[in-house]
Amino acid sequence: MIEKINLNNILFLDIETVPEEENFLSLDDDMKQLWEQKTQYQRCDEFTPEDFYDRAGIWAEFGKIVCISVGYFVNKGDIRNFRVTSFFGEEKKILKDFSNLLENHFNQAQHVLCGHNAKEFDIPFIARRMIINQIAIPNKLNLFGKKPWEIPHLDTLELWKFGDYKHFTSLKLLTKILGIPSPKGDIDGSQVAHVYYVEKDIDRIVIYCEKDVIAVAQIFLRLRREELLIEDEIIHV
Incomplete structure (x- = not known):
């Protein structure tokens, strides 16, 4: 039951990619x-x-990662905070910094990763790009030999499917029907490459990526029937 998971043990994530x-x-x-x-x-x-x-x-x-955004709860008593940060720039450094985060701060058995369609896209993409960039795969991404119930990953799309493997619901649709403020700003996924290569505006991509991470956390809260985050609880670091 997802209600039993300590929110402080979850690392929410999202990535943005472009053609290499x-x-x-x-x-x-x-x-x-x-x-x-x-x-x-x-x-x-x-x-x-x-x-x-x-x-x-x-x-x-054929692609590469230009941003990995993560978010995590820091809840103490009645005080709830959600901290969001991003890794961006040169891909190899992005991957190394993300790996260091996993190995140093989210490396215990109770820690899990969570994204929307992350099991199908974000997590495999990160692992493959690490291999291409000759970076050691951190334990949380190394699934070889693990049984399904030993894999430390949650996926809000999978949770929403309830076993219906033919079903796909976008992050934007799911936030809409669950009454969550839309994560989408002035760009969408199809425009990221243009913003990166033509406009050269990585800050715009980072903002877009961080909004998705916040949306995933909000969906997870909705699935647990908990109050949504308010702006004052979200801290960008």
Whole structure:
């Protein structure tokens, strides 16, 4: 039962990703061919590989992480705070800093990670990019040999599915129907690459990513039938 989990033991997270190169023409010949092969069924005959490249950020083999935002509760007695922080900049440093957070502050058996669709996207993407960047996988991300009930991950999408594996509900839809203020600001996921490469506005991406982390925490509170966070309880560090 999620009601029994100590909120202080949960690390909420979200990532933002972009294509590893700014455009298709920047890829070497091997990667161009591999991209064409990888996406041939998704593209069908509607898009050329070049036209489809703006979606490369959803595959860890062709994308990279530009921001990881995390949030965690610091509850003492009647005082409830939710602290939010972000790692951004060069990808290898982002991954190292995130790994250090896990290894030094969220490395105990009671600690769990939580995101929306994180089991399918965020967590595998982070782990794969760590391998590509030759960074050791922290224990909380290393799932080899673990039984399903030993995996220290929660997923608000999975919790909402209630076993219905055909069902997908976006973060924006779930916040709407649960009466949670929308996390979305002036951009959406499809615009992150443009904001990163063309506008070069990483701060805008960080704000967007942090809003998603807060939304995930709010959904988790709703699922436990607890009061939502108010602005004064959210601390950006």
